[in-house]
Amino acid sequence: MAQPRIVIVGGGFGGLAAAKALRKTLAEVILIDRSNHHLFQPLLYQVATAVLSPSQIATPIRTILRNHKNVTVIRGEVTGVDKEQKQVLVSDADRQAVPLAYDYLILASGATHSYFGHNEFEEFAPGMKSVADAVSSRNKILQAFEQAEAEEDPIRHRDLLTFVLIGAGPTGVEMASALAVLIRSSLKSEFRRINPASARIVLADMAPRVLPPFSEDLSEAAKRRLEKLGVEVRLGHSVDRIDADGIVVGGERIASKTVIWTAGVARGQVAESGNRPRRPRACSKRCHRARTPGDLCRRRYGVIRRKRQAASRRCPGGHAARSLCRKGPSRSHNRQHAAQAV
Numbered sequence: 386m387a388q389p390r391i392v393i394v395g396g397g398f399g400g401l402a403a404a405k406a407l408r409k410t411l412a413e414v415i416l417i418d419r420s421n422h423h424l425f426q427p428l429l430y431q432v433a434t435a436v437l438s439p440s441q442i443a444t445p446i447r448t449i450l451r452n453h454k455n456v457t458v459i460r461g462e463v464t465g466v467d468k469e470q471k472q473v474l475v476s477d478a479d480r481q482a483v484p485l486a487y488d489y490l491i492l493a494s495g496a497t498h499s500y501f502g503h504n505e506f507e508e509f510a511p512g513m514k515s516v517a518d519a520v521s522s523r524n525k526i527l528q529a530f531e532q533a534e535a536e537e538d539p540i541r542h543r544d545l546l547t548f549v550l551i552g553a554g555p556t557g558v559e560m561a562s563a564l565a566v567l568i569r570s571s572l573k574s575e576f577r578r579i580n581p582a583s584a585r586i587v588l589a590d591m592a593p594r595v596l597p598p599f600s601e602d603l604s605e606a607a608k609r610r611l612e613k614l615g616v617e618v619r620l621g622h623s624v625d626r627i628d629a630d631g632i633v634v635g636g637e638r639i640a641s642k643t644v645i646w647t648a649g650v651a652r653g654q655v656a657e658s659g660n661r662p663r664r665p666r667a668c669s670k671r672c673h674r675a676r677t678p679g680d681l682c683r684r685r686y687g688v689i690r691r692k693r694q695a696a697s698r699r700c701p702g703g704h705a706a707r708s709l710c711r712k713g714p715s716r717s718h719n720r721q722h723a724a725q726a727v
């Protein structure tokens with residue numbers, strides 16, 4: 386039998402796990418990513434708050450896979466999938482929509498921001514998904530302090546030194562607390578005309594509590610801790626408006642020059658285009674994240690071959706089916722499940 390070719394789109398956690406799992410097979414594996422690096426997204430907030438440098442959370446994909454002799458890494462953007470011809474279309478700076486044939490395709494292109502139908506917010510409230518996003522947020526935050534120090538009019542200090550984070554999930558909570566620590570400790574003695582500790586950090590979410598997937602007592606503990614750090618937590622109202630001068634939430638305008646979107650996620654573009662994923666069976670109740678759109682378990686389009694039984698009888702946490710599962714899944718659970726399915 387000819388050597389099968391497996392194309393993996395994405396060198397994130399999912400794509401790398403798949404490439405590593407395929408190491409000892411006879412398959413020819415081609416991993417395509419639009420970046421040359423694998424990004425450790427959970428630490429993006431540390432880059433955005435100047436604790437880490439970008440190189441500490443990004444590693445070249447080639448380096449990670451250098452000992453995987455059957456894996457070829459190609460840098461390019463997958464712009465489409467022709468599932469009839471079994472080809473992906475790859476573009477880069479010089480070439481557009483170059484077809485690349487596959488026998489099996491693994492789409493692991495991750496997620497993107499969701500502005501819940503308000504894409505106009507993006508211009509004023511960028512998200513936090515890439516190194517570029519984190520560096521841009523870091524620059525904006527530090528620039529706000531520089532501008533405030535140079536600004537003669539103290540009335541403008543308040544707007545410049547108000548930082549708004551929208552979305553009180555893990556990213557928003559981590560970012561708000563890291564920002565509070567940056568402001569109240571690292572920057573404390575570095576300015577003369579402004580007091581960095583007077584900066585205002587607002588964390589807003591339409592949900593009634595922070596960290597909604599966690600238990601209520603953990604949410605409450607996280608909220609208390611944030612407030613102790615000086616973060617204003619605004620819950621229960623969706624954001625009505627975001628513009629260059631701040632946000633309107635629950636009918637109140639909060640003036641701010643730095644608004645960061647740490648809310649919703651949506652499927653990435655490739656997963657969105659034509660190849661609609663069929664949702665894997667979930668293990669109900671406790672496994673809140675089990676029904677992950679874009680999960681790799683997709684047979685309908687011949688995109689992925691999976692071990693059918695393993696995928697359908699187990700929750701993404703690898704636990705037995707439905708009612709038997711007593712453990713909530715972690716995101717790493719989902720990744721392990723995906724790699725197993727491959």
Ligand SMILES: Cc1cc2nc3c(=O)[nH]c(=O)nc-3n(C[C@H](O)[C@H](O)[C@H](O)COP(=O)(O)OP(=O)(O)OC[C@H]3O[C@@H](n4cnc5c(N)ncnc54)[C@H](O)[C@@H]3O)c2cc1C
Nearest residue numbers: 395396397398399400418419426427462463494495556716
């Ligand atoms: C700020 C932040 C904090 C997080 N914190 C945690 C945490 O604490 N714990 C946790 O478990 N999870 C956390 N997560 C979630 C975790 O990072 C994701 O679940 C994980 O990265 C998903 O892995 P993935 O491989 O599906 O996608 P990704 O890691 O997003 O990788 C997708 C890859 O596909 C590439 N790609 C996308 N589209 C294309 C295309 N068209 N062509 C070519 N390449 C493409 C991208 O460049 C990227 O390298 C966090 C996420 C964020 C954004």
